[in-house]
Amino acid sequence: MTDEDYLEAQRKAIAESVDFFRSEKKSERERWVVNEFLMNLGFCFTEREVRSVRQDPPDVQFRDAAFEIKEILTEGRRRHQEYKENLDKAVRATKPSDLLEDFTPRDTTISDVYVRILKEATTLANEKYPLTVRKELDLLFYVNLNDVFGLIETPFPDTASLTSLNWRSVSFLMGYRSCTLVAEEHAPNFIKDARGFIIHRGQGKSAKIDIWKILILFLVGGGILGIFYWLIAT
Numbered sequence: 001m002t003d004e005d006y007l008e009a010q011r012k013a014i015a016e017s018v019d020f021f022r023s024e025k026k027s028e029r030e031r032w033v034v035n036e037f038l039m040n041l042g043f044c045f046t047e048r049e050v051r052s053v054r055q056d057p058p059d060v061q062f063r064d065a066a067f068e069i070k071e072i073l074t075e076g077r078r079r080h081q082e083y084k085e086n087l088d089k090a091v092r093a094t095k096p097s098d099l100l101e102d103f104t105p106r107d108t109t110i111s112d113v114y115v116r117i118l119k120e121a122t123t124l125a126n127e128k129y130p131l132t133v134r135k136e137l138d139l140l141f142y143v144n145l146n147d148v149f150g151l152i153e154t155p156f157p158d159t160a161s162l163t164s165l166n167w168r169s170v171s172f173l174m175g176y177r178s179c180t181l182v183a184e185e186h187a188p189n190f191i192k193d194a195r196g197f198i199i200h201r202g203q204g205k206s207a208k209i210d211i212w213k214i215l216i217l218f219l220v221g222g223g224i225l226g227i228f229y230w231l232i233a234t
Contacts, residue, residue, distance in 0.1 A: 006096050014087045027052040030059045030069040033142045033173055038062070040178035040201040041194055057129070057137055065188045066168075068137045070124070072116050074146040107150035110198065114157040114181065117141050117172060125165045134167045135184070138191060143174040151177060153198050169195075176201040 001009075019025070031050050038045055051061045058066035093099055120141070125134060151174060159182050162170055169183035169191045178201075180194040 003096055007090065007093055007099075010093075010099060011087065011090045014090050018084055018087055027059075030067075033069050033140060034060045034062055034067050037140060037171065037173045037178045040173065040176055041190065041199055042202070043190055057133060063188065065138050065191060066136060067140045068129075070120060070139065070141050072113075072120065072141050072143045072145070072172075074144075104147060105149045106147055107152055108145060108148045109152040110154070110179075111157050113143055113151070113172065113174065114159070114162070116143070117170065117181065118162050121162060121165055121167065121170055125167070131166055134165065136168055138169045138171065138187065139167045141170075141172040143172050149175075151198070156196065157181075 031047075031052060034050050035047065038050075045062070049062055053059060053061050057068050059069045060067040090099060121139060124139075129137065163182045166184075167182070169180055169187040171178065171180040171183075171191060171194065177198050178194060179198045180191050180196070183192045183195045185192075
């Protein structure tokens, strides 16, 4: 691939992102979030089953799930404008190095993600969605934070404050990870099955670890061997 081929490929990719994040593509983006969430869960479905709803809420209907889609962005981020500026930069570039930027990938924690989601879910509950509506909605957040690639998945947060808001369920999508933070008993089964776990696409569940259960297993359940069997079972 020549330098010009590389630059042209970058221009095309960024232009597609500019188009995708136009306000007119909102419904398409919402369906994409649900598709990605389901694929991470290893769920078998067809894209035809993921339908935008003309008069929301919900934004997206999938079988017995009623998804309301929200996004968690880095504070102050203006993503569409960001892509427009990147496209302008790519158009003006004459060599690949012109596109280089300082980049420091970092990790975040499940606790930080939870705090962000709790804040947004609380605001939505107080300002937009009455209780009768919340009890029938499956709130799904797309977590998209600048420069964040890794997620420290333990300890799993106490979700009591989120439960008290009475959404039917609250879940999130973050890259190739999906997780249900809270779910009422009348939530769809596939959402409840992901409750309390971070599920990786193609890898399955990453269990929240109960330190007291580990200690008991160590003392009375066969020491290290008991812990090993418990981890396999979860």
